[in-house]
Amino acid sequence: MRDYELLIFDWDGTLVDSIGRIVAAMHLAADACELPRCTDEQVRGIIGLGLPEAIRVLYPNLADAARADRLRRSYSENYLVLESEPSPLFYGVAEALQAFRAEGYRLAVATGKGRHGLDRVLADRGWLDYFDYSRCADETASKPDPLMLHEILAQSGVAAGRALMVGDSSFDLLMAQRADMDCVAVGYGAQPLQALRECQPTLAIECFTELRAWLGLRASEQSVEVRAHGR
Template sequence: MRDYQLLIFDWDGTLVDSIARIVEAMRVAAEVSGLPWRDDAAIRGIIGLGLPEAIATLYPELDDAQRIDAFRQRYGEHYNALERQPSPLFDGVAEALETFREQGYRLAVATGKSRRGLDHVLAGRGWLDYFDVTRCADETASKPDPRMLQEILAHCGVGAEQAVMVGDSPFDLRMAHRARMDSVAVGYGAQPLAELLKESPRLAIERFEELSHWLSGGLSRQSREVESYV
């Protein structure tokens, strides 16, 4: 069994199947704001960033503060409307998280969402007190800056070598690398494993349940372990 004490998860695309809703909300916000649509690949490519950083990446020409604020508001309104029926957890997530808790792991979330946005979706699941700690992009630095992870480690009193970051975007994995932390790439979210493997994760998986098997000391046929960069 591996010696991790703390498991840190991205939210969208890692625990929750919400990528399609993010893409739709971005497109609606762009249309209402009079901005050109970006294709799915472009929008999926910014998932994981804080919203200001995501907008700046998609629309670098947008430099008017009022228009940026209006875009953010329209995105949030549409996304929260979609989340009246919470996005489903990926298969195996609920069961695995409960097992991790029973096994004594501490659980955390590190997300590009705002605090208001994360609390909204956590409340929709009755999960406001589920995790030991959560950190959001608008209360710290956006991924891939490691500050979010460093703050989680400090809160939990855990060293980087005792924690692992699980995520579906290159920003998640780069953040872990900069915090000198192991990472697990999941290939069912925003980006395919072919892209994520470029960031040298410790493990690459296609189903969430494979994480439980690996943490217990095993390795399924579908998952791939690579040499750690730490």
């Protein structure tokens, strides 16, 4: 018996090793728009937000709407070039997702990407039908607002207590907590695990394979409890 039915994943920095390309694309966009480059750490700190929200955080004094739109378009164009060869999955992700599907979990993606961007990377992997549900920042509220999780739960019919959010940023964890959902922090993505622990996640891991082991242990413990209560 499993206590979770639905596993919800962030994309960049959680499933896919794309953080370096995101940082590079933002630096190139700043150059193109004659704006000062933010530090790598500053750019990593906004990963998870929708692109308009990320730009407002990085450049709070950018009042020129046309220039902000140019920055957004330049970032997207640069990222597409950098992603001409898709970013690799992190170690253990492909095998774990296949195992989760075989074990009966439903899978979802909740991402700061736009719909066009997510569909493109899913198509590149032949995964357009791989996840049962997905929500993107340009079709709902940006993280850490819990709306995209509420929408996934409504679509799936799964209660918040039976779903688990997995992400590499504080935005992911805060979003899950605001949706009354358990969450897992991964420490190999955008933000260091030490900082993510401050959000008090249900679990903190350094490698994706640890998630599979932890879920397997929980399922075993649940099965023991069920058998014990059945005596």
